[in-house]
Amino acid sequence: MIVAGIGCRKGVSLQEVLAAVESALEPYDLSPDSLSGLATAKLKAGEQAIIEAGNKLRLPVFLVDGPALQLVSLRGLTRSAASLSAAGTPSVSETAALAAAGQKSRLLGPRSVHGSVTCAIAVNGEEP
Known part of the structure; x- marks a missing residue:
């Protein structure tokens, strides 16, 4: 299982979210189809x-x-004061990805930032 975790400011656009996902996948040679x-x-x-x-x-x-x-917050790689204040977690994108990907999940790397959207990629087990 591969999950893209999303964090954002209020009112972001669909294009911003899609661009953030693609940008976060790129360093790992993954495409949205792998999610x-x-x-x-x-x-x-x-x-x-x-x-x-x-x-x-x-x-x-x-x-x-x-x-x-x-x-899963201790397994995150990023500490954002804004995220801690708004959501009570060090990184919404990282912790959401980790939690959704399952108990043995891990982040492929720290979240990426694309304008007002953050995205982190988590995999369960040995993938990819």
Whole structure:
């Protein structure tokens, strides 16, 4: 399982989310077709661009609740004061990806930043 975790400011566009996902996948020679899903914090459920990106890519969007984000927060690679303040986690994109990818998940690297959107890629087990 490969999951792209998404964090963003309010009101981002579909194009920004899609560009962030593609940008985050590029260093690992992965394409959106290799993804099993997108993930974000449950508090981002109202961000239509994330839901639309899942629809466009034909992927489920996992909405991860606060306790699940907290369980994996020590495995994240980035510490953002803004994310800690807004979501109570060091990085929404990293922790959402880790939580959605499963118990044995790991990040391929730190989140990437694309304008107002962050994206992190997590894999479960030995993938890829």
